[in-house]
Amino acid sequence: MSKSATVTPPAAPPRTARTRALALGVLASGMLMIVLDGSIVTVAMPAIQDDLGFSPAGLSWVVNAYLIAFGSLLLLAGRLGDLLGRRRMFLAGTGVFTAASLLAGAATSPAVLIAARFLQGVGSAMAAAVSLGILVTLFTEPGERARAIAVFSFTGAAGASIGQVVGGLLTDALSWHWIFFINLPIGLAALALAVRVLPGDSGDRGTDAGRGLAARADVVGALLITAGLMLGIYTVVKVEQYGWVSAHTLGLGALAAALTGAFIARQATARTPLMPLRIFRSRGVVGANVVQMLMVAALFSFQIVLALHLQRVLGYSAAETGLAMLPAALVIGAVSLGVSARLIGRFGERNVLLTGLVLLVTLLVLLTRIPVDAHYATDVLPLMFLSAGFGLALPALTSLGMSDAGEEDAGLASGLFNTTQQIGMAVGVAVLSTLAASRSERLLAGGAGRAEALTGGYHLAFGVGAGLLVTAFVVAYAVLRRRTR
Numbered sequence: 001m002s003k004s005a006t007v008t009p010p011a012a013p014p015r016t017a018r019t020r021a022l023a024l025g026v027l028a029s030g031m032l033m034i035v036l037d038g039s040i041v042t043v044a045m046p047a048i049q050d051d052l053g054f055s056p057a058g059l060s061w062v063v064n065a066y067l068i069a070f071g072s073l074l075l076l077a078g079r080l081g082d083l084l085g086r087r088r089m090f091l092a093g094t095g096v097f098t099a100a101s102l103l104a105g106a107a108t109s110p111a112v113l114i115a116a117r118f119l120q121g122v123g124s125a126m127a128a129a130v131s132l133g134i135l136v137t138l139f140t141e142p143g144e145r146a147r148a149i150a151v152f153s154f155t156g157a158a159g160a161s162i163g164q165v166v167g168g169l170l171t172d173a174l175s176w177h178w179i180f181f182i183n184l185p186i187g188l189a190a191l192a193l194a195v196r197v198l199p200g201d202s203g204d205r206g207t208d209a210g211r212g213l214a215a216r217a218d219v220v221g222a223l224l225i226t227a228g229l230m231l232g233i234y235t236v237v238k239v240e241q242y243g244w245v246s247a248h249t250l251g252l253g254a255l256a257a258a259l260t261g262a263f264i265a266r267q268a269t270a271r272t273p274l275m276p277l278r279i280f281r282s283r284g285v286v287g288a289n290v291v292q293m294l295m296v297a298a299l300f301s302f303q304i305v306l307a308l309h310l311q312r313v314l315g316y317s318a319a320e321t322g323l324a325m326l327p328a329a330l331v332i333g334a335v336s337l338g339v340s341a342r343l344i345g346r347f348g349e350r351n352v353l354l355t356g357l358v359l360l361v362t363l364l365v366l367l368t369r370i371p372v373d374a375h376y377a378t379d380v381l382p383l384m385f386l387s388a389g390f391g392l393a394l395p396a397l398t399s400l401g402m403s404d405a406g407e408e409d410a411g412l413a414s415g416l417f418n419t420t421q422q423i424g425m426a427v428g429v430a431v432l433s434t435l436a437a438s439r440s441e442r443l444l445a446g447g448a449g450r451a452e453a454l455t456g457g458y459h460l461a462f463g464v465g466a467g468l469l470v471t472a473f474v475v476a477y478a479v480l481r482r483r484t485r
Contacts, residue, residue, distance in 0.1 A: 019197050020138050020139065022193060022196075022197040023134070023138055023194075023197045023198050023199070024135065024138070024139075024148050024151060024152070025193070026190050026193050026194045026197060026198060027090075027131045027134060027135055027152060028151055028152050028154075028155045029155075029186060029189075029190050030090070030094055030127050030128075030131060030190050030194075031128065031131055031152060031155045032155040032186075033097070033183055033186050033187060033190070034097070034124045034127065034128055035155065036166065036183075037066070037097075037101075037120060037124070037180075037183065040166055040167035040170075040179045040182075041062060041063065041066075041167065041179060044167050044170075044171040044176040044179050045062065045063075047171050047175070047176040048062060048113070048176050051175075051176065052107070052108070052109060052110050052113060053110065054110050061114050061117075062113060062114065062117055063117075064234075065114045065115075065117040065118040065121065066117045066118065066120055066121040066124075067121065067233060067422065067425075067426060068118075068121065068230055068233050068234055069117075069118045069119075069120075069121025069122050069124075069125065069230075070121035070122075070124045070125050070128075070422060071121075071125075071229060071230075071233045071419065071422030071423060071425075071426060072125075072226055072229035072230035072233055073121070073122060073125035073126070073129075073226060073229075074125045074128065074129045074416075074418045074419040074422065075129075075225055075226075075229070075274075075275065075416060075419045076125075076222050076225065076226050076274070077089060077093070077125045077126045077128075077129035077130065078129035078130060078133065078413075078416065078418075079222075079274050079275065081129060081130035081133060082133070086130040086133050086134050087134070087194075087198045087199060087200060089126050089127070089129070089130045090126070090127050090130050090131065090134065090194060090198065091191065091194055091195065091198075092126055093122075093123045093124065093125065093126025093127030093128075093129075093130075094123065094127050094187055094190055094191050094194065095123070095187075095191060096119060096122055096123030096126060097119075097120055097123030097124055097126075097127060097183070097187060098123070098183060098184060098187030098188060098191070099119075099123075100116050100117075100119035100120040100122075100123055101116075101120060101180045101181070101183035101184060101187065102180075102181070102184060103115075103116040103119065104116035104117060104120060104180040105177045105178070105179075105180035105181040105184075106177070116180075125418075128418050129418055131152070132152070132398065132401075132402055132413070132417060132418075133413065134198060134199070135148055135149065135152060136402050137199070138199065143341070143345055145399070146340075146341040146344045146345055146395070146399060147341040149341075149395050149398050149399050149402075150336050150337060150340045150341045150344075150395040151336070151337060152398070153336055153340075153391075153394040153395040153398050154332065154333050154336035154337055154391070154394075154395075166179075166182070166322070167179050167322065169322070170182065172317075220266060220270075221263055221266045221267060221270055221273060221274040221275070222274050224259050224260075224262050224263035224266065225259075225260065225263040225274065225275070227259050228256050228257075228258075228259030228260040228262075228263060229256075229260070229419070229423075231252055231255060231256040231259065232253070232256035232257075232260070232423075233422070233423070233426050234252070235248075235249055235252040235253050235256060236426045236427055236429075236430045239430040239431075239434060244434070263275075264277075275416070283479055283480065284400050284401070284480060285401060285413060285416075286479070287400070287475060287476065287479035287480045288397055288398075288400040288401035288417070288480070289401060289416060289417060289420040290420075290472075290475050290479070291353070291397060291472045291475050291476045291480075292397055292401065292417065292420050292421055292424060293420045293421075293423060293424035293427070294424065294468045294469070294471055294472035294475070295357070295360075295393065295397070295424070295468070295469060295472045296420075296421050296424030296425050296428060297424040297425070297427050297428030297431065297432075297465075297468055298360070298364065298428065298464075298465035298466070298468035298469045298472070299360070299390070299428070299465070300425065300428035300429055300432055300465070302360075302363065302364065302367070302387070302462075302465070303325075304429070304433075305432065305436065305458050305461045305462065305465075306325070306367065306380075306458075307321050307325060308454075308458065309370065309374075309454070309455065309458050310324055310325075310380075312454055313372060313374075313451050313454050313455055313458075314374060314376075324376060324380065327381060327384040327385075328384045328387040328390075331384060331385055331387050331388050331391065332387055332388070332390045332391040333391070334388075334391070335388045335390075335391025335392060336390075336391040336394070336395055339391075340352065340391055340392055340395045340396070341395070343392070344395065344396055344399065349396040349397075349399045349400045349480075350396070350400070350476065350480045352392050352393075352395075352396040353392070353393050353396040353397055353400070353476055353480070354473060354476055354477060355389075355392055356388075356389040356390070356391070356392030356393030356394075356396065357389065357393055357469055357472055357473045357476065358389070358473070359386050359388055359389030359392070360386070360387075360389035360390070360393065360469050361466050361469045361470055361473065362386055362389075363383055363386035363387065363389065364462045364463070364465045364466035364469060365462075365463075365466050366383055366386070367383065367458075367459075367462040368459045368462045368463045368466070369459075370455070370458075370459075370462075371455075372451050372452055372455045398417070400480060401413065401417040402417065428465075428468075431464070432461040432464060432465060433461070435457075435460055435461060435464060436457035436458055436460055436461040437457060438457075439456055439457040439459075439460045440453040440454050440456060440457030441453075443456045443457070
């Protein structure tokens with residue numbers, strides 16, 4: 001054997017703390033942009049409808065087009081990131097999202113805006129699916145990883161509240177077009193910095209990166225799971241229109257379940273599966289994803305239903321609603337960035353998660369008692385401090401969801417974690433909004449005033465959300481193991 005045949009490729013150069021900090025900043029900025037885009041559009045919906053002439057049914061697709069593309073492509077994008085390279089996938093996704101934002105901001109018709117929103121969802125899925133995979137390979141020391149995940153989780157937890165503030169201010173001061181144009185400088189800056197600081201795909205030792213599609217990615221499996229998730233999310237978001245027991249919901253739901261079942265069956269026999277079923281052998285991964293789905297579904301009642309109460313019952317404007325929710329974002333940020341990593345290092349992810357869930361259950365239980373004529377200073381603001389539970393639960397849950405994934409499956413675990421988040425959000429929107437609307441209609445029919453009927457519906461949504469969080473606590477306590485520190 002020749003001497004040259006025994007030479008191994010040089011190892012990737014060690015990454016300095018500054019470079020890793022910059023890389024974390026890029027990943028967090030990308031996630032912030034994605035989360036902002038999901039919430040910033042909600043306060044601008046009336047202005048978009050008036051300007052572009054959307055019908056009431058068509059307007060919902062400004063949100064649904066994004067949600068369907070984003071939620072259904074996360075799992076595929078995560079695995080392709082493992083095969084083609086996570087850095088490549090992040091750069092491509094950020095580029096697609098930024099270009100789609102330009103198209104959305106310049107839209108002059110409903111069709112163009114809906115198409116742009118779908119493309120934004122595609123780009124978001126590509127970037128978000130691999131972000132956690134990149135993060136956990138950059139930060140391998142437990143303390144550093146806990147701090148990095150806390151920063152990353154904060155951008156997701158606080159981004160929704162910040163998005164409502166920014167969306168209201170931009171829409172009132174400029175126009176709805178700027179809620180999309182604001183993504184351009186952020187996206188371009190993230191791309192420029194990502195090229196310099198994110199680890200090269202050739203340095204991802206232990207992964208399939210570099211083999212690309214020559215690794216014989218499971219194309220049939222990709223088509224099955226993408227179609228199943230897309231159809232399933234579409235079915236859920238249309239429940240409010242068709243009802244839970246309609247032929248539309250039951251038929252499409254059964255087809256989505258069949259496609260997902262066929263995908264799972266194929267993964268058990270495929271030579272190179274898209275989602276190796278070994279990932280479900282980890283109690284940490286399975287438990288964290290189940291808890292997240294329940295928690296995200298419940299938190300819809302805080303982030304959206306409380307905002308609806310402020311606007312529809314108390315008469316707040318879009319900007320005032322965003323500002324009213326801002327203390328929650330500040331509390332979440334202070335806990336996520338200031339104490340969560342230290343508490344996780346001292347007490348473990350499981351205990352911190354359970355503590356956060358207790359605070360969140362308390363928050364939603366108290367919201368079931370919020371009066372029709374609530375005063376912000378006495379009835380709403382004190383509850384914002386209980387949102388500290390987000391700052392405790394989300395970093396701990398993210399760490400648990402990625403803890404047992406090997407480096408070769410980090411992109412897949414990241415995509416799976418984000419997928420369950422989107423499914424939980426879609427289910428939360430469908431279930432809680434439907435229950436709240438039905439309760440309000442019954443109260444109106446019984447002679448209650450509009451404000452009283454709306455408040456009664458929101459109380460039911462808060463109560464069901466609290467029940468979901470109690471279930472999440474039970475699952476976390478029973479399934480997730482204590483981790484020795």
